[in-house]
Amino acid sequence: MNRPSPVSLSAGVLFVTLFTFAAPLWALDPPVYESSFGQSGNGNGQFTIPFAISVAPNGDVYVADLGNDRIQVFDANGVFKLKFGTSGAGDGQMSTPNGVAVDLSGNVYVADTGNNRIQKFDKDGNFLAKIGTKGNGIGQFSNLHGLAFDNDAGLLYVADTGNHRVQVFRLARVPGQ
Secondary structure (H helix, E strand, O other): OOOEEEEEEEOOEEEEEEOOOOOOEEEEEOOEEEEEEOEEOOOOOEEOOEEEEEEOOOOOEEEEEHHHOEEEEEOOOOOEEEEEOEEOOOOOEEOOEEEEEEOOOOOEEEEEHHHOEEEEEOOOOOEEEEEOEEOOOOOEEOOEEEEEEEOOOOEEEEEEHHHOEEEEEEOOOOOOO
């Protein structure tokens, strides 16, 4: 693989993206090839730099399509379900999304790198909230990339690359979830 990028693991299947222009998305069950989905382009199920992956509790696969400034959602078999996000800086818009993570409730968090913020969406891609601005203070970001959850503790970890740190946020829990 050329420069492997972010990965996600779900039910023993390792999802890996390749950091090459318009690279395909691969699903590997080490060490045996499992399947792949996607191709180069900007249509549904097509990618221009698939960069990060997260698998939701229901098995849906969320892919940060960096070159198309959007998130695409697939079922566990790689069948396209929906996409959300467009190029820009407004709520629900993205600029080079470099990370994606899904919590136990199905909420989707996107590292909106070009806009130096994290955006929160529901499982259907509806904008809910945003965290952060450009800077080096608490809750500010510079070139953020990866996101990861500790669902047991309710913590969101953010690779704040330009500030050479990892920021950790405690997320509010909804009773019964």
